[in-house]
Structures are given as structure tokens and as C-alpha cells.
Amino acid sequence: MDMAADTQGDVTIVTVRSERIDAASAIRFKDRMRELTEGGDGRVVLDMAAVDFIDSSGLGAIVSAMKVLGPERKLELAGLTPKVMKVFRLTRMDGVFTLHADVEAARAHGASAA
Template sequence: MSLTSTVTESAQIVTVDGPRIDAAMAIQFKEEMREQTVDGHSRVILDLSRVDFIDSSGLGAIVAAMKQLGDHRQLDLAGLTPTVEKVFRLTRMDTIFQLFPSLDDAISARAG
């Protein structure tokens, strides 16, 4: 798993380039998110469109990434596959994060 990052006028987009965020990947994910987002944009969109599995360690890693951003920066999630979205809704994490069906939806939510 690796992360790629691009910056637009409205946000920094971090894409997860792998199918899983689980216990085996959680520490690596947190470290890469920190590296990618240090001193970055005030809004970060995490593109999860390539992720088809997440476990509790993966959820914890995403929460940790949100906390690393601090109080004045926002982490939104985009492109959740049905399986991943179900995990977020069952664990009520959808009340913590703003979930967008696609990356385009996430980008246009702030632009419009």
C-alpha cells in the first residue's frame, strides 16, 4: 500500500493505492498520512475508491490521521466502496467523518 497526493485550490487529495487498510497496514498508513499532510492544505480528502477492505485497525488509523491534522484542518472521505462504507456506518464513524460517494462529489461540495 502507498499513498499519492495532489493539491488543488480547494483541497489536498490523498489517494490510497491499495485494496486494504488493516492491522498489517495501519502503522504504515498513519506514517504516510503524516508525511503527506504535514503543513498542508486546511482540507484533506482521503480517496478510498481503491480500498475494498478495512478493519478496526484501519478505522483507528484514519481517526489517528484526522487527529494528526489538528483542530483547524478537516479530513473528508470520498469514494468508499459499499463494503467500506458499510463498516463506517455500522461503527457510526459516518457521524465523525463527512462521506462523499465520489472524489468529484467531495471536491464540488466545497466549490459549490
């Protein structure tokens, strides 16, 4: 699971560089999310622009990552590709997360809210 984090101000952008968040990578995804976000206290934006496919295990892993962050830190999602968006829409998870078109929109959203 190729993931990297970049923290600027109170926003941590976690970029997923792998094409799939699926049953084969769900556990690794959760571990990496924990490693990359622990210690911080601001918003976390998950950049999924490179993710072409997600299954229900991957979806569950993202929900799990949101719970790990706790109620004080928000997990927002950016750059959902069409197939990924479809899974969020079908499961109605699109109503649970704040979704942004891309990372820039996510940053701007934070700036306007601040």
C-alpha cells in the first residue's frame, strides 16, 4: 500500500498512490493511515485521485480509519474517481464523509471554514 502524508498548517493530506483499496490491501491501508496520522490533531484529507477501484473491504477500511481518528479529527475524502464514487453512492457512504473534488478544493474548504 503506497501512501504518503504531507502536513501543512492544520491539514494533513494523505495521498494514496496505489490503484486499489481492496480486500488484499485493507489491513495494510488501516495500518498506514494510523502511522501517517498519529500525533497530529488537525483535519485529515485522504487524496484518492489515484485510486481506480475500491471494494467493500476497502470501504470498511476507510470507515475504520475515520473511527481511529476519533470525533475530534475529521477525515475528508478528495478526488474520488468514477468507479470509487459509485461504490460510495450505492452504499450511501457519500453522505457520511465530506467529499471534495480534489485536494485543492479540500484545502480551500478548510481555509474558508477557518
